[in-house]
Amino acid sequence: MNDTITDFLATHRIHEVECVIPDMTGIARGKILPKDLFLSAGEMRLPKSVLLNTVNGQQPDNGPYVGETDPDMVCLPDISTARVVPWAAEPVAVVIHDCHEDDGSLVQLAPRSVLRHVVSLYEKQGWKPVVAPEMEFYLVARQQNPHEPLQPPLGRTGKSEAGRQSYSIDAVNDFDPFFMELSQFCSVHRLGVETLIHEAGAGQMEINFSHGDPMDLADRVFLFKRTVRETALRHGIFATFMAKPMEMEPGSAMHIHQSVLDADTGQNIFSHADGSASELFNHYIGGLQKYVPQVMPMLAPYVNSYRRLSRFMSAPINVQWGLDNRTCGIRIPKSNPQNRRVENRVPGVDVNPYLATAATLACGYLGLMEKIKPSDPMDSSAWDLDYELPRHLEDAITRMRGCEAMAEVLWPSFVKAFCAVKELEYATYNRVISSWEREHLLLLV
Secondary structure: OOHHHHHHHHOOOOEEEEEEEEOOOEEEEEEEEHHHHHHHOEEEEEEEEHHOOOOOOOOOHHHHHHHHOOOEEEEOOOHHEEEOOOOOOEEEEEEEEEEOOOOOOOOOHHHHHHHHHHHHHHOOOEEEEEEEEEEEEEEEEOOOOOOOOOOOOOOOOOOOOOOOOOOOOHHHOOOOHHHHHHHHHHOOOOOOOOEEEOOOOOOEEEEEEEEHHHHHHHHHHHHHHHHHHHHHHOOOOEEOOOOOOOOOOOOOEEEEEEEEEEEEOOOOEOOOOOOOOOOHHHHHHHHHHHHHHHHHHHHHHHHHHHHHOOOOOOOOOOEEEEEEOOOOOOOOOOOOOOHOOOEOOEEEEEOOOOHHHHHHHHHHHHHHHHHOOOOOOOOOOHHHOOOOOOOHHHHHHHHHHOOHHHHHHOHHHHHHHHHHHHHOOOOOOOOOOHHHHHHOOOOOO
């Protein structure tokens, strides 16, 4: 272990270290080690199959993906991710780890490995991808019965929001104690949160991050979700990153702004020297249009995710694109030439941030490599057009399994294992009898 992490732990008087990896669902898995053991061991070993957990704790038959003996993988700390855990009662640090095989190669099932691989494809072309996520989430009242609909929480007025309060300052101020502590935690956690706004839904908020390196931003989103949930619990409410938590309210997205720089000059390859849009810019959009529907399990990973992607509900239903057009799945924000970028509005906030970032960059990469021409831009509502995205998880899995070009970019071994996890989740969901079925079918059919 190098001197940097030793100094970090000493400076902050750390007693324990949370050694974590994100699994395919984006849940943190790992071990908590005493500081001295963390330093002396230099690594953490976990069964490779831990990456294959579904969101409800099951695993598909993992033999085809990890081997019949379920061997360990070697998890090595990424020292750049070391942070103080701000809500811990005693000084505790968290360090995100990378997953390696015994020969030192990356474990291809690990989400961080997939993102590293996609970024490396850009690097081989002399390019540097840049991303900036926008995250929406809901604050909701605490409740223990999963069969009851969620409700907005009570604010300082003692009332819950009765209507939608887009961009309302007062509605944000209603939860001042929560946001003040969240801001403090984000600062200690070095998350680089940039902007807070109230979104359209009752109790729905949005946090924006400054643009930067894809891995660093994925790490920050991964840590931010936990930070928000922990802060909410301290204030007697829940925070949820479900894509569609309430029937009559808009869903929550993780819009991803993305651009690509020339690694040598730092110039945006989406713009010519005269400021006009480049062919590479058009090819990137074309790649998103062609391949986003093929990676939807990474952008809409659960059954609930597809409830968000509904017409006239502030969410895209297709992969049309347009200049400053929020009805499109692909929006081009107004900017100067150096900041020309593409906003992918399809991902829900329920995604694994490493996989969603890898997926959208993979789509753009294939567009650049295949020189895909986009459609004409939309200057009217894309909600009036047909659905182009899968309508449910089962269809999305089928499309992803059948896309050989995307499998080559994301690694075939990952695609097979990831689809197996999603299929098991879908099968488990399909066994559930919903309240709608009981209400309308029990005595009427």
